Amino acid sequence: MTLNTLSTLLLVIATARITSAGISKRVTCPTGQTTANEACCVLFPILDDIQENLFDGGECGEEVHESLRLTFHDAIGFSPTKGGGGADGSIFYFADIETAFPANNGIDEIVHTQTSFINNHTTITAGDFIQFAGAVGVTNCPGAPRLEFLLGRPKATAASPPWLGTRASRHSYKHLGTVPRGQFLTRGGSGLASFVTGVPFDSTPGIFDTQFFIETQLRGIVFPGNGSNVGEAEAPLHGEMRLLSDSSLARDSRTACAWQSMAVGQANLQAKFKAAMSKMATIGNDRSKMVDCSDVIPVPKPVVGTPHLPAGKTMNDIEQACASAAFPSLTADPGPATSVPPVPPS
Known part of the structure; x- marks a missing residue:
């Protein structure tokens, strides 16, 4: 190996080490945790507080469900022509106005809880x-999935106009009509964003x-006591509820196969949920002006069960809706018919 070749090789190695060090460089925050960006250090005290005091030490309970629901109800209030800042906290700053919208029915409780x-x-x-x-809550x-979190939303300056959100009683074609604005459809796993406290x-x-x-x-059964004030259809199990919109999306020819694939x-x-x-x-925000603080979000535990x-159910209870593929073959849990208990409060 010539001297020139050796010098070039050493330079490449040194450059690679410097580049690698630059990529993996971490900042140690006053609280002792590390992050890729110093601006994210403000989040660690908040993380500790909400995990302990809002989410009851890290439980996947009602406050997690409702906090996840609130992310949607704040963000969906956006229109280029009607106004509304999207994910800007307007549902907090103008709570008296926005919690009164019909589409935000029941959201006032979690707004009140998060206010302090x-x-x-x-x-x-x-x-x-x-x-x-x-x-943070969904990681419990x-x-x-471990969700992305970007820091830097400006303070809302005005309330969202009414009627920009979707109501639980609407059918699938109306939900599909809102997709171009928000460009998403997936509700998420396990019905985490509950619309009725504890159900x-x-x-x-x-x-x-x-x-x-x-x-x-599953084919629905009408159970005594199931009301219709928030648009729920018949439910498949005691203690469970089903929204008309979900039932319709699962059976609509435009979405049935995508639903089944989940x-x-x-x-x-x-x-899909993470995206x-x-x-x-x-x-409503400019991503290029925000700071990526995703590494502050805890890593969730793996899924439990299959x-x-x-x-008490069989494959005959599945209401097939996808025209191009059969519903996956599943076995039932042993024991008597399932009865679902309420979601415990955090």
């Missing part, structure tokens, strides 16, 4: 807090799994 936390953590805006709490549910959409509300897509496809596709569900949340969480039919 938002007021205690003024290092970030309410828009950032709402999306951060949703991203085994099987969830789950599937039999595993504490796990981010595919059961929601299986159980929505029934046993945990990785597919995680990827949908990434788009939703930044509606896709299955609830006890």
Whole structure:
């Protein structure tokens, strides 16, 4: 090897080491945690606080469900022509106006719950807090993806106009009409964004799994006490509820096969949910002006269990809707017919 060749090789190695060091460089925050960007250090005290005091030490309970729901209701209030800043915290800053919208029915409870936390953590805006709490909360549910979180939403300056959100009672064609604005459709695993306090959409509300897509496809039974004030259809199991919109989406020819593909596709569900949340969480914001703080979000635990039919059900209870492929063959849990308990409060 010539001297010139050796010098060139050593230069390449040194450059590679410098580049690698630059890529992996971390900042140690005053709290002791590390992150790729110093601006993200403000999030660690908030993370510790909400995990302990909002999510009851890291439980996948009702506050997680409702915090996830709130990320949607704040972000969806956006229109280039009608106004609305999207994911900007306007549902907090103008709570008296926005929580009164029919599409935001019941959202006032989680807004009220998060208010003290938002007021205690003024290092970030309410828009950032709402999306951060949703991203952190869902990590308490085994099987969830680790969501992206970008920091830097400006403070909302005006309330969202009414009628920009979707109501639970609407049918699938109306939901599909809203997709170009938000560019997402996936609800998410295990019906985590519950619309009625304590009433789950599937039999595993504490796990981010595919059961929601299986159980929505089951033939429904009308149970005594199931009302219609929020647009729920008949449910497949005692203690469970089903929205008319979900039932319709699962059976609409335009979406039935995509819905069915989620029934046993945990990785597919995680990827689509993460992509949908990434788009939703930044509606109305300029991503190029935001700081990527995704490494602050905890890593969720792996999914618990495998896709299955609830006890007491058979494949004959599946209402086939996809015209191009049969529903995946599943076995039922042993035991008597499943009865779903309420989601416990955090």
